[in-house]
Amino acid sequence: MGEQGLLLKTEEMYKSFGITKALKGVGIELRRGQILGLIGENGSGKSTLTSIVAAIQPADSGKMYLEGQPYEPSDTMEANEKGICMILQEKGTFDALTVAKNIFVGKENLFCKKGILDNRAMNRAAQEALDAVGADYIRASMPLGALNFEDRKLVEVARAMYMKPKILIVDETTTALSRNGRDILYEIMKKMKKEGKSVIFISHDIDELMEICDTLTILRDGVYIDTLEKEKFDAGMIRKLMVGREVAENYYRSDCESSKNKEVVLSMDHVSARELKDITFELHKGEILGFGGLADCGMHILGSVAFGNIEPDLGRVLAGDGSIIASPRDAMGRKIAYISKNRDQESLMVASSIRDNICCASYNKLSQGPFLWPKAQDAFVDRWAGELEIKMQGLYQYVMELSGGNKQKVALAKWLGFGADIFILDCPTRGIDIGVKSNIYALMEELRSQGKSIILISEELPEVIGMSDRTIILKDGRISGEFKREDGLTETLLIDYMV
Amino acid sequence: MSKILQKLKKTDFQTIFPFLGLIAVLIFFEVSTGGRLFTGKNLKAVLNDGLYIIIGATGYAFMFAMGILDFSIGANMAVSCAAACLAAKINPLLAIPAAILTGMILSGVLGLIHVKAHVDAFITTLAGQFIFNGLVLIVLNNSIQQAPLSMLKWFTLPLKLVILAGGLAVGYMAFEHCVYGKTCKLIGSCEEAARQTGINVGRYKMCGFLTMGAIAGLLGFISLIRTGTASSQTGSTLMMNVLNAALLGGLPMSGGPTTKFRGVIIGSLTMAFLTSGMTIMGYNVNTQQLVKGLIFLIAISISFDRKNMKVIK
Numbered sequence: 001m002g003e004q005g006l007l008l009k010t011e012e013m014y015k016s017f018g019i020t021k022a023l024k025g026v027g028i029e030l031r032r033g034q035i036l037g038l039i040g041e042n043g044s045g046k047s048t049l050t051s052i053v054a055a056i057q058p059a060d061s062g063k064m065y066l067e068g069q070p071y072e073p074s075d076t077m078e079a080n081e082k083g084i085c086m087i088l089q090e091k092g093t094f095d096a097l098t099v100a101k102n103i104f105v106g107k108e109n110l111f112c113k114k115g116i117l118d119n120r121a122m123n124r125a126a127q128e129a130l131d132a133v134g135a136d137y138i139r140a141s142m143p144l145g146a147l148n149f150e151d152r153k154l155v156e157v158a159r160a161m162y163m164k165p166k167i168l169i170v171d172e173t174t175t176a177l178s179r180n181g182r183d184i185l186y187e188i189m190k191k192m193k194k195e196g197k198s199v200i201f202i203s204h205d206i207d208e209l210m211e212i213c214d215t216l217t218i219l220r221d222g223v224y225i226d227t228l229e230k231e232k233f234d235a236g237m238i239r240k241l242m243v244g245r246e247v248a249e250n251y252y253r254s255d256c257e258s259s260k261n262k263e264v265v266l267s268m269d270h271v272s273a274r275e276l277k278d279i280t281f282e283l284h285k286g287e288i289l290g291f292g293g294l295a296d297c298g299m300h301i302l303g304s305v306a307f308g309n310i311e312p313d314l315g316r317v318l319a320g321d322g323s324i325i326a327s328p329r330d331a332m333g334r335k336i337a338y339i340s341k342n343r344d345q346e347s348l349m350v351a352s353s354i355r356d357n358i359c360c361a362s363y364n365k366l367s368q369g370p371f372l373w374p375k376a377q378d379a380f381v382d383r384w385a386g387e388l389e390i391k392m393q394g395l396y397q398y399v400m401e402l403s404g405g406n407k408q409k410v411a412l413a414k415w416l417g418f419g420a421d422i423f424i425l426d427c428p429t430r431g432i433d434i435g436v437k438s439n440i441y442a443l444m445e446e447l448r449s450q451g452k453s454i455i456l457i458s459e460e461l462p463e464v465i466g467m468s469d470r471t472i473i474l475k476d477g478r479i480s481g482e483f484k485r486e487d488g489l490t491e492t493l494l495i496d497y498m499v
Numbered sequence: 500m501s502k503i504l505q506k507l508k509k510t511d512f513q514t515i516f517p518f519l520g521l522i523a524v525l526i527f528f529e530v531s532t533g534g535r536l537f538t539g540k541n542l543k544a545v546l547n548d549g550l551y552i553i554i555g556a557t558g559y560a561f562m563f564a565m566g567i568l569d570f571s572i573g574a575n576m577a578v579s580c581a582a583a584c585l586a587a588k589i590n591p592l593l594a595i596p597a598a599i600l601t602g603m604i605l606s607g608v609l610g611l612i613h614v615k616a617h618v619d620a621f622i623t624t625l626a627g628q629f630i631f632n633g634l635v636l637i638v639l640n641n642s643i644q645q646a647p648l649s650m651l652k653w654f655t656l657p658l659k660l661v662i663l664a665g666g667l668a669v670g671y672m673a674f675e676h677c678v679y680g681k682t683c684k685l686i687g688s689c690e691e692a693a694r695q696t697g698i699n700v701g702r703y704k705m706c707g708f709l710t711m712g713a714i715a716g717l718l719g720f721i722s723l724i725r726t727g728t729a730s731s732q733t734g735s736t737l738m739m740n741v742l743n744a745a746l747l748g749g750l751p752m753s754g755g756p757t758t759k760f761r762g763v764i765i766g767s768l769t770m771a772f773l774t775s776g777m778t779i780m781g782y783n784v785n786t787q788q789l790v791k792g793l794i795f796l797i798a799i800s801i802s803f804d805r806k807n808m809k810v811i812k
Contacts, residue, residue: 309695332697346695349688352756360685361696363678370677414696 005031006068007198008053008084008167013062015048017401022048023059024222030167035189035199037213039206040242041405041433045222046202050169053200054086055079077106083166087156095145100126102144103159129162130155134184148296150181157185168192169200172431178294186212204433206235218242243435251438252466253445258485259287259469264320265453266306266336266422271315273305274298275477279315283422288444288454290468292461293498298477299457300341303426306455307331307338332361334422337415339408341426341457347411350400354392355381357399357410361418384413389439405436412443423447426457441467465489473497516801517749517765524769528776535779536772544778547725548740549771550659551718555741556748556767557670558714562707563745564674564683566690566754567613569708571624572715572741574631575605576734579719581638584729587646594650595720602716603709605631610708614701628738635731643730646723654724662721667764674760683707687754736784739791744770746798 008030015023023045030036038046052059055073064071066082073079076086093102100119103126104110111122126140135154144152154177160168170185177185189199189212203209209216210233218225218241225241263285271279275298283289291299304310306317308325317325319334331338340346348357359366359377366376381395388409392402399410408428415423425444429437444454444467458464464471473481473494481497483489529536555572562569579602586597609627613620674680686693686700694700715734722733748766750758773794777787 307695328695329697329699338695340695345689346691349685349692349756352685352688356681356685356688356756360681360693360698363681367678370679371672372676372678372681374676 005033007032007034007066008071009065010049010053011063011065013049013052013064014060015045015052015057015062016060022222023052023062025062026219026222026224028217028224028227030198030200032198033193033196034215035193035201035213037209037216038200038202038219039204039209039216039238040219040225041403041435044219044242044433046219047171048222049219050086050171050200050202053079053167054084054169056086080163080165083163084169085160085163085165085167086169086171087153087160088171093144093152093156095143097144098123098140099130099138099142099144099147099155100140102155103129103140103162105159125162126158129158133158133161133188150177150295153177154181154184157188161188165192165197167198167200169202171202172204182208204431206238210235210238220244239434242433251434251441252463253441256486256488259284259448261286261451266320266325266334266455267318268302268306269316269318271305271312271317273310273312273314274301276301276305276312277477279479281472281479281482283453283455285320285453286448286451287469288448288456288467290464290471291455291457291474292459292464292471292494293474293480295459297474297498299474300426302474303338303424303455303457304340306424307336309338332418335418335420336422336424337361337418337420338424339411339415339426339428341430343407343411344400348399348407350398350407352399353396354385354390354399354402354410355395358384358413358417361414365419380417381413384417385410387416388413388443403433405432408432408436408440412440420452422453422455424455424457427459428456429458429460429463461491461494465491465494514749517747517762517769520747521765521769521772524773524776528772528779532776532779536776541775541779544775545771546659546663548774549767550663550721551737552740552744552770552774553663553764553767554666554714555718555737556744556763557666558711559741559745560670560674560750560758560760560763561680561683562711563750563752564680564687564754564758565704565707566687567620567704567707568742568752569606569609569620569624569711570738571606571609571627571631572711573734573736573738574628574635575602575712575715576719576722576737577635577729577731578602578605578631578638579716580722580733581635581644581719581729583716583720583723584644584646585638587650587723591647591650594646594723598720598723599713599716602714602719603712606708606712606715607705610705610712613708614704632731635733639729639731643728646727646729648727650724651727654721662717670763671760674763679703679706680760684754684756684758687758688756736788736791739788739795740770740774743791743795743798746795752799 006029011027013023013026026045026049028049038050040046051057053064055076055078071082073082094105100123104122108117111118123140130136130138130140133154135151135158138147138151138154144155147155189201192199201209201213214230215227216233216238217227218238220242228238261284264282265285266283268279268281275296279302291302293299301310305312308317308327308331311326319325323334325331325334325336344350355377358381362380363372366372366380378395385392390409390413391406399407402410428440447454456464456467469485471483471489471494472479475498525536535541559569559572579598582601583594583598586593605627609623612618613623682698682703686698686703690700718737719734723729744766745763746766747769748762750762774787777790
């Protein structure tokens with residue numbers, strides 16, 4: 001590769017978080033006019049590397065060169081000025097401020113006259129920035145909180161693009177975007193490429209990366225593995241490089257018959273709660289019931305309501321024996337388990353140890369009277385952490401140090417150990433690498449064959465189609481369609497019911 | 500040598516800091532009082548001060564673990580002591596239930612306001628402190644009340660030791676080896692996740708408040724039989740002492756799983772020796788408060804792990 005076209009180069013980057021080594025001597029190269037895909041399992045160091053480039057955090061050691069000059073940014077402002085902007089995986093906006101203020105946060109001086117902020121000029125400039133990225137339907141004067149998650153992401157895109165970056169870093173943003181939002185982002189990337197600027201694109205979606213990127217760099221466990229040019233792209237090969245071993249192409253269920261058991265174990269009777277309107281359905285023993293729809297269709301609320309965590313405004317949630325479920329306690333009494341989409345805030349105590357997280361739902365079983373002895377807990381954790389093959393340094397390691405996939409395994413271990421019969425899983429594979437993903441699918445199949453029931457809520461249609469006995473599609477809080485597995489579902493068919 | 504260094508590196512600074520603090524306090528006062536710190540007479544004084552601090556901090560530990568700061572315990576102790584004093588005038592034996600019940604009722608009301616009305620615990624207990632301070636003046640009729648002199652005989656060494664040992668044993672077991680203590684820490688770790696694990700968070704918080712109240716009441720009773728009087732100044736130093744003990748013991752302000760009971764003991768001992776050390780050196784109560792306030796600030800700036808908080812919230 002000629003030094004001429006080289007825009008950014010990192011050498012021997014190291015970064016540790018406590019005992020976890022996130023980067024171990026990673027070097028990457030980015031040319032002008034290149035869309036570089038970064039791919040690797042969770043914990044492979046992609047986000048760490050790019051956030052160091054964007055100066056969100058410093059590296060422990062290593063060198064970076066921007067256009068041949070040493071590049072040592074002290075903060076994100078400096079990185080921005082040097083033309084490096086990043087769109088983050090997690091939310092990086094302020095709900096209480098207007099869209100315009102979010103776009104120009106930290107740059108208010110541009111619109112200040114003698115210390116007074118000219119809101120109108122700021123709104124105008126913000127609107128131009130939004131129009132420029134093709135999100136012209138978002139009004140700059142609106143409070144950001146009024147937008148849905150997808151539009152908020154587009155605001156972040158507009159914010160980044162306003163800086164006219166030489167390098168745009170996109171970190172797994174597309175998982176939060178619908179087709180329309182993705183297209184907007186793809187257009188921006190292509191435009192940047194045409195203008196001789198560069199993009200670093202992080203995604204879990206191999207197909208997406210293969211379509212968009214010119215070059216793919218693969219990381220594994222904080223180590224640089226390989227770089228492939230477009231003509232050598234091959235999904236199987238990439239997967240193998242990511243995981244370090246062969247991975248089966250198809251990890252969903254292979255059978256196409258739905259469960260025939262009609263025994264009801266959980267049901268909703270004309271339930272309305274927040275954006276949910278008049279939901280009625282029955283979950284049968286030994287089936288996987290999938291819920292699909294757009295991100296704000298109400299399906300995430302549905303999971304929470306089914307667990308008794310949100311009280312319905314109207315209607316009732318009933319267990320198989322007809323008793324009403326009105327609190328997580330009630331639900332657990334009926335052996336119902338729930339893992340929220342917001343796993344780290346709601347389903348795990350990330351500041352606690354793996355041991356506490358796995359045991360906490362089962363103290364009734366583990367205690368002797370009021371006492372809780374270490375031995376019983378250790379044995380319990382050994383068993384369930386072993387069952388799920390959680391990669392950890394010990395029982396006392398904090399959950400926050402684990403990768404997304406292993407965190408999800410901890411949450412699953414907690415409920416398996418509890419002995420749940422009904423699992424409500426909201427986006428169980430969100431942001432999780434393929435290795436663990438296929439583990440989770442296999443586990444779901446196994447639970448199903450043991451006669452346990454699963455409610456699978458997911459924004460990824462292939463997953464819902466691939467795993468469910470029955471699929472229910474929600475639209476604007478209402479049920480818009482119900483399908484059996486043998487109906488031969490396709491994404492295109494379901495999307496018609498979603499939008 | 501290198502092995503020791505490696506071990507030191509592995510040891511969490513937060514774990515050894517409390518020990519270092521205690522040793523520093525012991526050495527400082529042993530030297531500056533010319534070796535009078537460990538005389539029998541002074542150790543008795545340490546026990547008297549330490550009793551309040553250790554028992555107070557034991558109850559406080561459960562609140563701390565849940566992430567609740569209770570600023571009302573000193574004032575609660577004063578009201579309970581006053582109530583015990585009034586009850587003792589009818590029959591000395593009534594003093595015990597009167598003190599404990601009063602403490603529980605006062606603390607229970609605050610707990611209800613926090614749990615049911617969702618008022619921040621910090622605000623609730625701070626308001627409680629002011630209200631109780633007013634209440635004690637009304638109960639005592641703006642004066643100092645005398646308890647029956649016979650009660651002073653109750654304050655014996657065996658009683659002190661029994662309360663101390665009993666409190667520590669129950670506190671340790673409940674905190675480290677019971678579902679109760681474990682659950683308190685889980686609530687402090689992530690309240691929403693605790694709720695979604697079927698934990699009745701409100702009930703645990705009420706339990707914490709009621710236990711804290713009972714302990715404030717017990718301390719009010721002990722103060723009564725130690726001094727024979729109830730005044731508005733009763734328990735005025737308890738709040739600062741207990742809060743300092745918890746911080747010097749390395750308990751994190753945010754609560755959660757790293758809260759350790761041994762921290763309670765070490766922190767309490769540090770504060771007890773600090774108090775009696777300063778008394779030997781002739782500092783009056785006001786100067787002691789000044790010093791303790793400064794220590795509080797220093798301890799909080801060392802122990803309050805902002806970086807960690809950011810990760811959690």
